[in-house]
Amino acid sequence: MKLFNKSAIVAAGAASLLVLSGCAAGGEGEVAEDPAPAGDDTAEETTESDAPATDLSGVSITVGSKDFDEQLILGYMLVEAFEAAGADVTDQVNLGGTSVAREALVSGAIDTYMEYNGTGWVTHLGNSDPSFDPDELTEGVRAQDLEENGIHWLNRAPFNNTYGFTSSPDATEANGGEPYSLQTMMEYVVDTPDAIVCMESEYPSRDDGLVLMEEATGLTIPEDQRLILDTGLIYTETAANNCDFGEVYTTDGRIAALDLTLVEDPGVNILYNVSVNLRDEVYSQAPEAFDSIVESMLSPLDNDRMAALNARVSAEGEDPRAVAADYLAQEGLLAE
Incomplete structure (x- = not known):
């Protein structure tokens, strides 16, 4: 069973440095403590006050x-x-x-x-x-x-971990191998009637979802070019070129793993810390x-x-x- 390092950790700073009270740093990940002399009540009180x-x-x-x-x-x-x-x-x-x-x-x-x-x-x-x-x-x-x-x-x-879009390998190649911006992505979709944009079910209806991108670009994704998929499928189907663009979470590890290209966002999608x-x-x-x-x-x-x-x-x-x-x-x- 893993045990919490109760007596050593008192707080973490902005860089997550652990402050060790009454202890000297030992080996990597370890804390070397001087044993309290027998009958030393002061040392016991210090440990208890840290807990x-x-x-x-x-x-x-x-x-x-x-x-x-x-x-x-x-x-x-x-x-x-x-x-x-x-x-x-x-x-x-x-x-x-x-x-x-x-x-x-x-x-x-x-x-x-x-x-x-x-x-x-x-x-x-x-x-x-x-x-x-x-x-x-x-x-x-x-x-x-x-x-x-x-x-x-x-x-x-x-x-x-804000909302974002990735472009498929074929769509990225069509853009000269460069990342799209949200504006150029939307222009590509509107100008390419068979382009498919894959999204989760709740994204088109959320107040912090598709509406923000459409308002920022002044363009609307046609209904017949929208495909609603489960979250995991969006990544694999975009990588397989079955979605030209896929709605993603920007800290998702599958973006790099599947070699997808993030569409550049100038600050349209709101923050998700x-x-x-x-x-x-x-x-x-x-x-x-x-x-x-x-x-x-x-x-x-x-x-x-x-x-x-x-x-x-x-x-x-x-x-x-x-x-x-x-x-x-x-x-x-x-x-x-």
Whole structure:
């Protein structure tokens, strides 16, 4: 069983450097501690005072997630880290789509999952005109969701898993091997009646979906050129030239694995940085511990790191819980 490094970790900075209190660094991934002299009560008190920074003993928490690979990895990060910190964890990872996960959180069927700031602002809180500054957007969502629903948004990962499009090999070749922009992609689709754009079922109807691209470019994808597919099929069918363009998540590991070309986005699609959503009645039991664990977990996750983790599941077939545990071990949040 993997154990949380409770006595060593007190906080993570913006670069996820672990601050070790009362300890000297030992070998790689290890901490060398001077043993306390027998009867030295001061040393014992120091150890005990460090524990609350990461100790979730006595906390019961139900963890959920949405149903795609990135969310499975993120959900299992929470399960593994909270279990290692001493919490009694109920695993409800892989609940379903966005609306299912959010309803479970609001109703109390789960206590936590990871959600994206753009989704929170537009879909869950019903706002428009989201900020394109990640800190400003997250702070706006954080304040409103806490006041209206008692839900905390803890930390913010650097990676931005926004909507995007990839072009098929044939479509890329038709563009001279260069990436399309959203504008030139839409022009190609309109000028090429047999061009097919593959999308997930909810993307054309979401307020943060297709409408943003059509408004920005002034062009509309004809109905007979739209093909609705499951998420995973979009990547493989685009790589096989059965979709000229495929709607994707920009941190998905299958983009690089299938040698797909991302369409360049000048800032049309809104931001999707992830935070941990946590109900107030659970957060208030151990706020320092939750803040410390979550910051250590999310701060290193930039686009490249998240895409590499996603690729291990989506392209290489690894188990998402094993990938999550491996990442946490690398960051010092689980014992090797």
